[in-house]
Amino acid sequence: MLEIERLSVSYGGLSALREVSLRVGAGEFIALVGPNGAGKTTLFKAISGTVAPASGRIRYEGRDLVSAAPSERAHLGIAHVPEGRQVFPSLTVLENLEMGAYAAAGRGGLERSLERIFALFPMLADRRRQLAGTLSGGEQQMLAIGRGIASLPRLLMLDEPSMGLAPTVADLIFERIAELHRDGGLTVLLVEQRVAEALQSCDKGYVLETGRIVLEGPRQALLADDRVRRAYLGM
């Protein structure tokens, strides 16, 4: 579904990604883990088009994504739930979700999407008229995910959904993401610093360090890998 080949990105001469290659198959749950500053967010931004690659290819469902305008990419079925949630603070919860459904795919099915989102996160239903800026961090994250799936995407990209959340809230978020993948058949690309949780639910994982993929493999192989166990799982 998504194929990235030898992608490099640099910011003013500093290279953030170096020849990164990655594949996401339809229906897969891919986790991308690694320390701060490894380039995970940059990779997401390159897929969404808010940073331009220096070289390399990004193909999505067989078409070249780099030549598509950033605002077109949501219309192709890609939903990006950005780092730090980035909900629209002066819009209500409901308006945020409507904006999530801005891309053509979600527009017709807004009612059904809302039902699904409110079933997933009942808290949002109670607060639908509240301004998103007044929600707690956990609620904002739920809203950001809800907004992401409101477009009925085929590929859901989540950037650090657990960032800054209490462990119980983070667990709930991880559970819901796993549910979306398992029951909804959604293709998920997840970036996380909480490596254990991320690797638990994925089919396949990539480890990114200082702009390079240093390790990749199916879940079991990664969980069993000595380097991963020592560096990320504290074992």
Place this chain on the structure above:
Amino acid sequence: MSVGPLFLAFFQVLIAGLLVGAIYGLMCVGLGLIFGVMRVINFAQGDFLMLGMYFTFYVVSAFGVFSFLGPQAAPIAGALLAGPVLFAGGWILHRLLISRVTGTRAAAEREAGQAQLILTLGIALILENGALIVFGSTPTAVHTPLSWSAWMIPFFGGASSVLFVNKARAVACVVSVLIGAALYWFIGRTRLGKALRAAADNSEAALYMGIDVDRAHSVAFGIGTGITAIAGGLVATYYTFQPYVGFDFVIIMYAGVVLGGLGSILGAFWGGMTIGLVQQLATLVLPMQLQNAAIFVVFLLVVQLRPQGFFGRSAERV
């Protein structure tokens, strides 16, 4: 029963304040939309107002396009037509120039703010001096019989105490309120309006939703330009103007927008209304020359007590 002359004078300036305030409100809404959505300090806003005035003047007084509507309605039709025409002008200006220093293209550049100031200041200078060449420096006005006629409203029954309501200003006030309300509905209720607000809140996240942020900015810039041009056309029915007239109003517009709370359309309207009221009420106690000084005393007081303005949000979680 006779009413004290001071009491009568108070109501007279109160009405004048409400009438002028509504038009100031509409101007502020135009500027507030551009500032709220794009965060661009637009120096040329006063000159869009000026273009609206000259547009109305040429369409109505010079070419008599709307003469079939009669002398009362023609200036209003001219002012309303200035809206869509300057919307197109604003849209093109944004596409060709403003978008080079704002929005997604400028997001990565740290010095975009300075480029924006220089660019809009340059546009302002070109518009003012261009207008001087094309229209000349002679002060002019859109003539309408409404300008020098007034409704007389009996006040507390007394035969001698009558309130005067200038017809041109009253009509301009009603049109301003209607257009302001229409814009408020558009921003609050329509899909495009919500997309504009989303792009204003967080342009990067808006892109992830599939909102074409640069196009949204063109729409906002066009609407802001068109609205201010309509306000200009309405003002032109009772105010003498020349190519530098924008300067008389641009400070008032900025004060109104800040007073109402940056980024709030409703706030911008009430900010403009407040300025109209203060300006007129000040004439009761202060000499005419200090009208605008009174505005800024009140402005400073409000900003001191409530820095976020009437409708601004003081804080929010991130």
